[in-house]
Amino acid sequence: SRAKEFSIEKTYTDAEEMLAIEKPDVFCFSTQPTMRLPLVELGVKYGVKLINFEKPMARSLSEAKKINELCSEAGIKYVVSHQHIYAPYWKKAKKIIDTGEIGEIHTIHATSKANLLDLGCHLVDYALWCNHDSHAEWVIGHVDGKKGLLGSHGSPDMAFGKVKFENGVHAVFEFGALAPDYPKYSDRPYLANAVTVYGSHGYVKAMTDGYLQAFTKSSQGQVLKEQGDDWETQHKYLQIPYTKDIAEWLDDPRKVHPCNGDISYRGFQILMGICLSAYENRRINLPIKQIPAEPILKTLKRELPN
The missing domain is CATH 3.40.50.720 (NAD(P)-binding Rossmann-like Domain)
Structure with a gap:
């Protein structure tokens, strides 16, 4: 068809x-x-x-x-x-960050009711993007529950991680069943997610369903709130600029695609670092140089309690 x-x-x-x-x-x-x-x-x-x-x-x-x-x-x-970063609310959030409206970034908090490999990979990628692609130095993690490891995007039911970046920014990630609730999306967990970036003079929060909230230098003491296109509308047009940037990167190596493999690979290392830290009960330095012989998700599937 x-x-x-x-x-x-x-x-x-x-x-x-x-x-x-x-x-x-x-x-x-x-x-x-x-x-x-x-x-x-x-x-x-x-x-x-x-x-x-x-x-x-x-x-x-x-x-x-x-x-x-x-x-x-x-x-x-x-x-x-x-491709979510092509949504209008994400572009606006990034502009608020890049223009210094919230001051110097110090903390990023990303949460999703969907699991680590379902939407967690999206949110880690966006955290790296918001933080000007600073490399992560280390990650500490905890996981809980093995039911989710049986699915096609097999992940623990809950994953919690703390990351330190080279530029001094810290990030906290919560992915899965125990992440913050958004009752509006109880039947659509893939929309129950948010990234909040905190700076020295305010914050900005963006959600997949088009919601933006911010407290900035120029908001005059008020919390700004906007509701743009919902996800069902957004996903129909996000692929156009996403694909255009692929063509431009092919034509000009200087125009690197924002969803390039390098940033995705480093984001994936953070996700697996969360799981590895949980299993080995230690901080995981990044990038991960010694890769376990057995995939960590396979290990967790065997070792996590029912």
């Missing part, structure tokens, strides 16, 4: 056959996490220029490392679909 909608005459049921015949510059796929690495390997094999795929970028640290190395060594750009 999609092929007819966009007047695409030729379709394929085999990715490798399509790559071999069409020889595209961009290889884009939306699959379950189990297929990320095999399809990236195909993209590298057939010499595409850019690979675009869904979040989470992998199921384990070793897979993510392999993807990052394959693309880096082949000179292939890659982008992970953390």
Whole structure:
């Protein structure tokens, strides 16, 4: 049906056959996490220029490392679909931060009722973006519950993490069943999430469903509140600028896509660092250099109590 909608005459049921015949510059796929690495390997094999795929970028640290190395060594750009930053409310929040309206950033708090690999990867990516892409130094984490580890985006039922960045900013992450409640979204946990950035002179808070709240230097002692397009409206137009930036990055290496693989890989290390810290009862320094032989999510699936 999609092929007819966009007047695409030729379709394929085999990715490798399509790559071999069409020889595209961009290889884009939306699959379950189990297929990320095999399809990236195909993209590298057939010499595409850019690979675009869904979040989470992998199921384990070793897979993510392999993807990052394959693309880096082949000179292939890659982008992970953390496209919420193209929403109007996120752009406005970023402008408030970048213009110094809340002063110097010191703390970021991100929460989601959806789990670590479902929406946690989005929110960590946005925290890095808001914090001017400063690299993380360490992470401490705690996890609880194993039911969520059985799903396609297998993650603990609850994950809590504290991160210190090189620029001195601290971030607190809460993902899963015990994260703050938003009763409005009790039946839509994928919308029950928020990122709040605190500065020396105020704060700004953004939510996926188009809500923005801020207290700034110029708000004259008032808390600003705005409700923009809801998510059902937003998701219909976010892909346009997201795709445009892919084309621009291909044409000009200086115009790096904001959802580029480097920032996504570092965000994934934070997420897995939360889990690794919880299991090993210690602070995890970043980047993670010694990757456990067994994927940490597999370990938690076996070791966490019912």
